[in-house]
Amino acid sequence: MGFERSYQTNIPSNLKLEKLDPNFLTGLTDAEGCFSIKIGKRTQLEFNITLHSIDDELIKLVHEYFNCGNYRSYANKSVFSVVSIKDMKKIIDHFDNYPLLTDKQADYLLFREGYINKINKVRDIEKYLALSASINWGLSEKLKKEYPNIIPATRPIIEVNPSIHPMWISGFVTGDGSFLIRTTMESNKEYIKYIRPAFEITQHVRSNKLLNLLKNKFNCGNVVNNSDRCDHYGVYNIT
Incomplete structure (x- = not known):
C-alpha cells in the first residue's frame, strides 16, 4: 500500500499580453468572477474578479480591457470591480456577446435583470431582494429575518x-485549473514509488456536463464525483 502526496508551487506570471481575448475573459470570469446585488442603505450591483496577487498583471489587463471600474491589490489578492451603473453597461455588453458557460450564467442573468431594474429606476427593494436571494449564497441571515416573506426569483x-x-478553456483553467506533481510513497514512507x-x-x-465536455474536448482523463457537491476532472496518464 502506498501514500500519495501532491506538491504545488507558486511561480509569478510572466504574462506579457497587450490585450485579453474576450473568450479568455469569459472563461476567467466563469472561474473567478462574481455578480452580486448588495442590499443595505441603498441597493448596489457589483461585478468583480479576484485573483491571487501573483496574477496582478492579469487583473490589470482585465481593467484595461473593460476600461472602467477599479483595480486594487492588497494582502495576497488583486481585485477588479465595477459598481457604477454607467460603467456596468460595458460588463453587460460583454457577457451578452460572450456568454458564460457554467452555472454562473444563471447568476449573470439574474444580475442583468437587476441592472435593467436600476436603469428603469425601479425602487421596490423586494424585487432586488428576490433576485439577490437566488444569486451566489443568497440573502444573509440578517436580511432573511428583516424580510421573511421574500420569495427567491426563479433561477x-x-x-x-x-x-x-x-x-x-485557457481563461477557465487560469482560474480553476491545477497543474501538480503527485507522488506515491512506499508503505514505509522512506522512498517515492511513483x-x-x-x-x-x-x-x-451542477457543472458536471461542462467537465464532461472538457474531457471530450481533450479526449483524455476522467470525471468523478468527489462529494455530494463537487465533481472532479483529472488527467494523470503520461500517454
Whole structure:
C-alpha cells in the first residue's frame, strides 16, 4: 500500500499580453468572477474578479480591457470591480456577446435583470431582494429575518453550449485549473514509488456536463464525483 502526496508551487506570471481575448475573459470570469446585488442603505450591483496577487498583471489587463471600474491589490489578492451603473453597461455588453458557460450564467442573468431594474429606476427593494436571494449564497441571515416573506426569483436553467472556444478553456483553467506533481510513497514512507504529473479541475456538481465536455474536448482523463457537491476532472496518464 502506498501514500500519495501532491506538491504545488507558486511561480509569478510572466504574462506579457497587450490585450485579453474576450473568450479568455469569459472563461476567467466563469472561474473567478462574481455578480452580486448588495442590499443595505441603498441597493448596489457589483461585478468583480479576484485573483491571487501573483496574477496582478492579469487583473490589470482585465481593467484595461473593460476600461472602467477599479483595480486594487492588497494582502495576497488583486481585485477588479465595477459598481457604477454607467460603467456596468460595458460588463453587460460583454457577457451578452460572450456568454458564460457554467452555472454562473444563471447568476449573470439574474444580475442583468437587476441592472435593467436600476436603469428603469425601479425602487421596490423586494424585487432586488428576490433576485439577490437566488444569486451566489443568497440573502444573509440578517436580511432573511428583516424580510421573511421574500420569495427567491426563479433561477434560470443553463444548458451548456457544446461549442467551447479554446480561449475560453485557457481563461477557465487560469482560474480553476491545477497543474501538480503527485507522488506515491512506499508503505514505509522512506522512498517515492511513483511520480506523475496531474492536471485537475474541480467544480460544483451542477457543472458536471461542462467537465464532461472538457474531457471530450481533450479526449483524455476522467470525471468523478468527489462529494455530494463537487465533481472532479483529472488527467494523470503520461500517454
